[in-house]
Amino acid sequence: MKSLAELAAIKEKMQNKVVLREGSSETRVVVGMATCGIAAGARPVLNAFVEEVGAQGLAGNIMVTQTGCIGICQYEPVVEVYEAGKEKITYVKMTPEKAKEVVEKHLKGGKVIDEYTISNV
Amino acid sequence: MKELSLNILDIAKNSVKAGADTVYVTLTETDDTFTMQISDNGCGMKPDFLRTVTDPFSTTRTTRKVGMGIPFLKLAAEQTGGSFSIESKHESDYPGDHGTVTTAVFNKNSIDFTPLGDIVSSVTTLIQGSPDIRWIFSHTSPDNEVSLDTQELKEVLGDVPLDNLEVILWIKGYLEEAYENC
Incomplete structure (x- = not known):
């Protein structure tokens, strides 16, 4: 049974990791979550990013956030990756499977998956 | 929208955009009906805008001249023989008591009733996206009640x-x- 005691334990643990403060993230993953994105399947894509970033141990350096309509509704679900000092990468027509691949190869491995980017549609 | 929980996610985002600091997502079921109500203390809408919100060509978005969120929900409710309503008080007219209440009632027995789907995912997505808002979620049905108030967390x-x-x-x-x- 999930209890508030577990939540208190999470708090204890986090307080020992003050270094990993929010906002210090070098990389931002932004998922379009307006009506167009949601209807096209952005919710499972967002959740895949959140969970996979955690599973790969990247939660301290990568921030996964939501935004409204990016303006290219026909390519939803759209995900933008902002890395300090690099050009923005826009992934289009995303799925949870592609999201996991992006976390592993791009966010962890440093290699952009060109075939999923907007320049390739 | 393939799931009602996606409409809920979509409509609750309007409350986020309205600058609300407290949002209630209340689902109430009887044997025959499913009612969803999203209630916030955001900036609200003026009567002129409120009258047009069910029109797809009315939107706050700046990237397109159409907004489908509310029309989708209204259609989803009405096609089951249910109903839709939206009430709002704009902050300029009601400085101490503003906000919006959106209510959709569905007939569960209709063949056009969209299943609720992954509501847990919608609630966590809302909290993840706007962690500073107080989210008060409750889902009551004849044999169960699930609730969460982020203030307690x-x-x-x-x-x-x-x-x-x-x-x-x-x-x-x-x-x-x-x-x-x-």
Whole structure:
């Protein structure tokens, strides 16, 4: 049974990791979550990013956030990756499977998956 | 929208955009009806705008001249023989008591009733996206009640934000367990 005691334990643990403060993230993953994105399947894509970033141990350096309509509704679900000092990468027509691949190869491995980017549609 | 929980996610985002600091997502079921109500203390809408919100060509978005969120929900409710309403008080007219209440009633027995789907995922997505808002979720049906108030979690968590990954996973697990015990 999930209890508030577990939540208190999470708090204890986090307080020992003050270094990993929010906002210090070098990389931002932004998922379009307006009506167009949601209807096209952005919710499972967002959740895949959140969970996979955690599973790969990247939660301290990568921030996964939501935004409204990016303006290219026909390519939803759209995900933008902002890395300090690099050009923005826009992934289009995303799925949870592609999201996991992006976390592993791009966010962890440093290699952009060109075939999923907007320049390739 | 393939699931009603996606409409809920979509409509609740309007409350976020309206600058609300408290949002109620209330689902109430009887044997025959499913009612969803999203109520916030955001900036509200002026009567002139309120009259046009069910029109797809009315939107606050700046990237397109159409907004489908509310029309989708209205259609989803009305096609089951249910109803839709939206009431709002704009902050300029009601400085101390503003906000919006959106209500959709569905007939569960209609063949056009969209299943609720993954509501746990919608609730966690809302909290992850806007951790500073107080989210008060409740889902009551004849034989069960699931509820979550993020204020209670914040009291335990202190400075740790609600969008912390482990906290989000805890919330997801908590809600899933609550639904399993139905």
